[in-house]
Amino acid sequence: MQPLIDQGVLAEGEVIPPNEAGGKPATKLWFSKDARPICAVLLMHDRVSACLVSLEGKVYAQHAADFPKNLTHPTDAFRIISTCVEETIASGKPILGIxxxxxxxxxxxxxxxxxxSLGPFLDGLPLEAELHKRFGVTVCVDQDTRAxxxxxxxxxxxxxxxxFASVHIGETLGGALYLDGHLYRGPAGAGGEIGHxxxxxxxxxxxxxxxxxWETIAGSKWLTDEAKVRRLPQPHSLDVSRLLTLANDDVPGARELLRDYAFNxxxxxxxxxxxxxxxxxxxxxxxxxxxNPMLHLIQESFRELxxxxxxxxxxxxxxxxxxLxxxxxxxxxxLSELLNFVI
Structure with missing residues (x-):
């Protein structure tokens, strides 16, 4: 822990006296308020988002950039990614890593x-190596659901x-598992494709x-496709929030679609x-x-299954x-990498 204290990542707090069994007093450690932030990047098929995150989880200095629809090569994609990172870190103190x-x-x-799959121009991009070469800091890259x-x-x-498990449900689906205190990735990160x-x-x-x-019946595309088939208003822009509004307004077919989607x-x-x-x-x-209304519908079907x-x-x-x-x-x-925290 001493190197992390010396680097300003951790700070010493109050001293805890030894218990009745004796031994040396312990000192509480927690993240330093003055620690350098981490640059966080979210890479989707259509855009890149970046921000600074304090070690207490505060998010600030957010930036984003869209990928052009005619983008075809990883080199061009990396240029957009690195520019977004540059703009983010320019507004704050030096970073711990990315x-x-x-x-x-x-x-x-x-x-x-x-x-x-939705952004083939990213296929094969050695992102960790390229970011490290460009910015000279520690870089960790992983699947969004595991993150x-x-x-x-x-x-x-x-x-x-x-x-526990974390599951992402949107245009695509993915999942990650934390079992017996460890993140399960699979060989070379091959796990987590629960949507498939x-x-x-x-x-x-x-x-x-x-x-x-599973993605074909639980992704957002299924919802918009079904809304069109069932003749709901403005089906191409339908999301769960608007579907709930339609159901509450007793629009024909909305309540049934909501329940079907929750079941899927x-x-x-x-x-x-x-x-x-x-x-x-x-x-x-x-x-x-x-x-909560959507969560309760999902829970009802889940309990039955x-x-x-x-x-x-x-x-x-x-x-x-x-x-966020x-x-x-x-x-x-x-952060887990810096702390040598095995996840």
Whole structure:
């Protein structure tokens, strides 16, 4: 711990006297208020967002840039990413490092983007190496859902838990598991593709090319497609928040679509619970805009689909605002690396 104190990352607090068994007095340690911040980056298929995050989780100096629709090469994408980072860190003190959450498949051993299905111009980008070369600081790159989980572990509803899961539900779906006090990544970060588990062998074709993935019935595209089929107003811009408004206004078909969507989401969550039993699942993404009414609908279906053992406490919860949660998660990846905290 002494090197981290010397670097100003940790600060010593009050002295704790020894207990009755004797021994040396202990000193409380916590993050220094004067510590350098972390630059957090969220990389989506259509834009890059960056900010500074204090070690207490405060988010500030936010910047963002859209990727042009005609973008085709990783080099051009990196130029936009690095410019966004430059603008972010220019407004504050020197940074401890850079944490990056990517909506795509990551080789966590090299920090390379293996594939980003909605942003193929990012495929093969050695992001960790390029950012380190450009800025000369420690860089950590991981999948966005795993970053969400690490953020939940440090700053959110996962604090103090030994088992929980984080799931992102939006245009794409992903999941991450924290089991027995450790994040499960799979070999080279291959785990977490829960959106591409099969729930309907005769279902729709997924963007991954396979048939019947959970993403095909629980992603936001299913919602807008179904809204069009069921002739709801302005289906292409429909999200859960507006669907709730339509249901409350008794617009024909809205209430049924809301319940169907909640059931579709609960199917994948129940599969996760049945197989791995995290017992607590934090849900992130566009779905959070539905608030407690949507959460209660998902919980109703979820309870009907999972087995309950005596003494089990199984719960679902909505997480924080999607962008802020992901950015805190990206910072948490770097923080865990600096503290040599095995997650």
């Amino acid at each position: 944490g990056v959450a990517v909506a795509g498949m990551i080789n966590t051993e090299t920090g390379t983007i293996v594939t980003a 969400l989980l690490v953020g939940d572990r440090w700053f959110g509803q996962g604090r103090g838990r030994r088992n 588990t099969t729930v309907d062998i005769k279902g729709r074709i997924c963007q991954c090319g396979r048939r019947g993935c 989401i609960s199917v994948g969550l129940a599969n996760l619970q049945q197989f791995m039993a995290p017992n607590f699942i934090v849900i992130h993404g566009d779905i959070v805009r539905g608030g 999972v087995f309950h053992r005596p003494g089990d406490e199984i719960a679902l919860s909505f997480g924080d605002s999607e962008c 949660a992901a950015l805190r998660g990206a910072a948490s990846l770097l």
